[in-house]
Amino acid sequence: MNGMASLGKWLKLALLAGAAALTAVAPHQATAGSAKPMLERGKGEQCVEDTQFMRRNHMDLLKHHRNETMRQGIRTTKHSLKGCVDCHASTKTGSVAASKDDFCAACHSYAAVKLDCWDCHATKPKKRPATLAGMPPAASETGTSPMAPALAGGKTQ
Amino acid sequence: MSDLHNQTEIPDSSERRDFLKLGALAATVLAPGVMLYGIANSRPPEQGASSKLRWGMLIDTTKCGNGCNTCVTACNTENGLNGKTGPQDSQWIRKVNIKNLSNGFEHDLPMMCQHCENPPCVDVCPTGASMKRADGIVLVDRHICIGCRYCMMACPYKARSFVHEPITDQNPEVPRGKGCVESCTFCVQRVDRDETPACVEACNANGQNAMIFGDLNNPESEISKALSGQASVEVRADLRLNTGVRYQGI
Amino acid sequence: MTEHVCLDKQDCKIKAFWALMALGGVFVLAAMVAFFHLEHTGHIETGMTNQIVWGLPHVFAVFLIVAASGVLNVASIGSVFGKSLYKARAPLSGMLALAMLAGGLAVLVLDLGRPDRLIIAMTHYNFKSIFAWNMIFYNGFFAIVGLYLLTLMDKKLKNYSKPMGFLAFFWRLALTTATGSIFGFLIARAGYHSALMAPMFIIMSFGYGLAVFMVVQSAMYRWNDLTVDPNIRRRMKNLLAVFVGASLYFTIVLHLTNMYVAKQWDFERFILLEGGIYTKLFWIGQILLGGIVPLILLFIPRSQASQKVCFCFMAPLLVILGGFAQMYVTIIGGQAFPLELFPGFAETSSFYDGVAHAYSPSIWEAMLGMGGIAIAFMATIIAVHALKFMPQDDLHILQGRRSSD
Incomplete structure (x- = not known):
């Protein structure tokens, strides 16, 4: 059965090559043993959950929330990705993943875990005229800026 | 995970003030029909989309x-x-x-x-x-x-x-x-x-x-x-x- | 007697083997380059658009998948219908089926918008989707044909080869039905929505699969300085002729049916008369080169002296070319014809409503598609090199003939 085995090998090889390349394109690969990332503090007093808890479980919270919001239309804000971005966007870049020191990118490159969020999700909080912050949506509607601000602090996407 | 969606977010205080201030402004700018329409269908964020509507x-x-x-x-x-x-x-x-x-x-x-x-x-x-x-x-x-x-x-x-x-x-x-x-x-x-x-x-x-x-x-x-x-x-x-x-x- | 066969590496044309491997490797490498390039830039670098959503890679992929299920027919005729001539070719047939399916699936996967999420395709199934069923059939095909090969090649498991052969046969029928139904179930499109799609794909898979088998078989015999026994050649060429004829028949019936449905007149006029490249490919590629010419070559009356000329390489090669033309016409021609939203109205819009959609494939798509063939090619070369896939029966016949000479 070498024929099949070699076939299998080729397939595996192709898969491996694919997987390797996909991880390789992740920006800012951490070098082993490098210093722990310095994270900028978020805007608020306290994260929505205990910091230690968030370190371990943020991905589960986000995934759970994403499915609820996306598929059921549940739009609580406590564990929304937009909430994370609003709070943790860097003061320098205004983003959570634009530079390697930004909140999400810093840790994820250190841990060498590829992030799939930012292909689609905005890494920056919504730009909105400061005077309109918090205005109920329909009122801000002028046609040039149709994006009514979500209730401040964010409903989810 | 059951508590995840049972909590209503409280916007931080400054934004909340803005919200109240501008809410009043909004009511004056807004076409009344649009406003009423909105209120009639509102649902709390923790409630998902309902099959009663289409x-x-x-x-x-x-x-x-x-x-x-x-x-x-x-x-x-x-x-x-x-x-x-x-x-x-x-x-x-x-x-x-x-x-x-x-x-x-x-x-x-x-x-x-x-x-x-x-x-x-x-x-x-x-x-x-x-x-x-x-x-x-x-x-x-x-x-x-x-x-x-x-x-x-x-x-x-x-x-x-x-x-x-x-x-x-x-x-x-x-x-x-x-x-x-x-x-x-x-x-x-x-x-x-x-x-x-x-x-x-x-x-x-x-x-x-x-x-x-x-x-x-x-x-x-x-x-x-x-x-x-x-x-x-x-x-x-x-x-x-x-x-x-x-x-x-x- | 095995010394005539390329089993012993010393005896093999080892340099030629590596040359072929290198050739295949170049194409596989090109496909990988294309894949990583497209993965980086997105499909913007392909000729595919929001109008022609499936392009050249799908032509290659669907052809390989359809031919893969068809090539297994040789084994099925042996195991299920008990013809010893075909039974001797069952291992080669099974191996080719796996190699081609691997090639076809690789192209399909590498062309996904999010190939990194392949695992999701294996973990999230929407059972209403014929596409999801196809994934189950493809995976099952690997397992079943793999086991079937095992029963064919391991003497201890010989007893199981018949039931496994049956299972593989029915599985491949289901698989091709599902592949045809990917198109047949598209209710909205004039060019696809037809119950004839599934059976037509099955008949065509018979033809394409046998053609591929005959080409590979001819090449293998040539490689080993042997010739296929005229008796075997005659039987296979007759079978191929039947399949090619049946494919032509189904093509005619499909188009006649369409012409009896009023709203598909326009589509028929497009494909048969006014479709430019699609019309040319249909008449010259699919019908003439892939159908009529092979039939003539296979049935051309020959004098006793010229009996040796069989066109057992040329005719199936044309059938394969015709097969690619057919896939191009079916897949891309079917999309190029615009959807009709408002019968009785002429439509124009910024989104290309109401006009035939243009498609010019990019080099990247061709590289991906050729990569699929190269994967199948390399898998075949390796398998044939390493294991006994050479049909065994004719050696006896040849041996007998030699001794009687």
């Missing part, structure tokens, strides 16, 4: 302006589309000009996802990424879309687009990205906070009033009343998809 749209093509592109522009701005119209660019809503072959009469109408009750795109999607929400809005769950484009093959309305290149600076409320299929969402992010889709709002603001958005299941809604009072058609009614978007004047 969102739909009625388009009176006799009021649709030939060459008017207001709805398209509003959609592009709201959803972060670049507005280009090359063969590889996304178009969630488009103006179609139709010319009667027998008498030459021409008029325009907007065409977009028809939010079918029995959507072929949902049937054919191998992973279940193409989905219909409880309230009838047909969406693509980009988290599990593998980009096979079978839904685009299946859609009778050519309503879907494939994102052909990387996208940056998305609207935080409308995630979009390379390699997934997308289409009109009825501006679900707006609908969930009791606003009408951007196209409808823009059409009304422009004075055309060609589009009505609302709950097809509620006999008291504006759209239901309009539908029960006048003839309307579904596009490709032969397919029996029971579309959520209906047309008058074709």
Whole structure:
């Protein structure tokens, strides 16, 4: 059965090559043993959950929330990705993943875990005229800026 | 995880003050009808979309302006589309000009996802990424879309687009990205906070009033009343998809 | 007697083997380059658009998958219908089926918008989707044909080969039905929505699969300085002729049916008369080169002296070319014809409503597609090199003939 085995090998090889390349394109690969990332503090007093808890479980919270919001239309804000971005966007870049020191990118490159969020999700909080912050949506509607601000602090996407 | 969605977010205090201040301002600026409409359907954020509702749209093509592109522009701005119209660019809503072959009469109408009750795109999607929400809005769950484009093959309305290149600076409320299929969402992010889709709002603001958005299941809604009072058609009614978007004047 | 066969590496044309491997490797490498390039830039660099959503890679992929299920027919005729001539070719047939399916699937997967999410395709199933069923059939095909090969090649498991052969046969029928139904179930499109799609794909898979088998078989015999026994050649060429004829028949019936449905007149006029490249490919590629010419070559009356000329390489090669033309016409021609939303109206829009859609494939798509063939090619070369896939029966016959000479 070498024929099949070699076939299998080729397939595996192709898969491996694919997987390797996909991880390789992740920006800012951490070098082993490098210093722990310095994270900028978020805007608020306290994260929505205990910091230690968030370190371990943020991905589960986000995934759970994403499915609820996306598929059921549940739009609580406590564990929304937009909430994370609003709070943790860097003061320098205004983003959570634009530079390697930004909140999400810093840790994820250190841990060498590829992030799939930012292909689609905005890494920056919504730009909105400061005077309109918090205005109920329909009122801000002028046609040039149709994006009514979500209730401040964010409903989810 | 059960407590995840049982808590209402309290915006931080300064923003909350802004909210209250501007709320008053808003009430004065706002057209009263729009405001009332919004309040009538509100649901708390922890409550999901309800199957008691079915969102739909009625388009009176006799009021649709030939060459008017207001709805398209509003959609592009709201959803972060670049507005280009090359063969590889996304178009969630488009103006179609139709010319009667027998008498030459021409008029325009907007065409977009028809939010079918029995959507072929949902049937054919191998992973279940193409989905219909409880309230009838047909969406693509980009988290599990593998980009096979079978839904685009299946859609009778050519309503879907494939994102052909990387996208940056998305609207935080409308995630979009390379390699997934997308289409009109009825501006679900707006609908969930009791606003009408951007196209409808823009059409009304422009004075055309060609589009009505609302709950097809509620006999008291504006759209239901309009539908029960006048003839309307579904596009490709032969397919029996029971579309959520209906047309008058074709 | 095995010394005539390329089993012993010393005896093999080892340099030629590596040359072929290198050739295949270049194409596989090109496909990987194309894949990573497209993964980086997105499909913007392909000719595929929001109108022609499936392009050249799908032509290659679907052809390979359809031919893969068809090539297994040789084994099925042996195991299920008990023909010893075909039974001797069952291992080669099974191996080719696996190699081609691997090649076809690789192209399909590498062309996904999000190939990194392949795992989702294996973990999230929408059972209403014929596409999801196809994934189950493809995976099952690997398992079943793999086991079937095992029963064919391991003497201890010989007793199981018949039931496994049956299972593989029915599985491949289901698989091709599902593949045809990917198109047949598209209710909205004039060019696809037809119950004839599934059976037509099955008949075509018979033809394409047998053609591929005959080409590979001819090449293998040539490689080993042998010739296929005229008796075997005659039987296979007759079978191929039957399949090619049946494919033509189904094609005619499909188009006649369409012409009886009023709303598909326009589509028929497009494909048969006014479709430019699609019309040319249909008449010259699919019908003439892939159908009529092979039939003539296979049935051309020959004098006793020229009996040796069989066109057993040329005719099936044309059938394969015709197969690619057919896939191009079916897949891309079917999409190029615009959807009709408003019968009785002429439609124009910024989204190309109402006009035939243009498609010009890019080099990247061709590289991906050729990569699929190269994967199948390399898998075949390796398998044939390493294991006994050479049909065994004719060696006896040849041996007998030699001794009687």
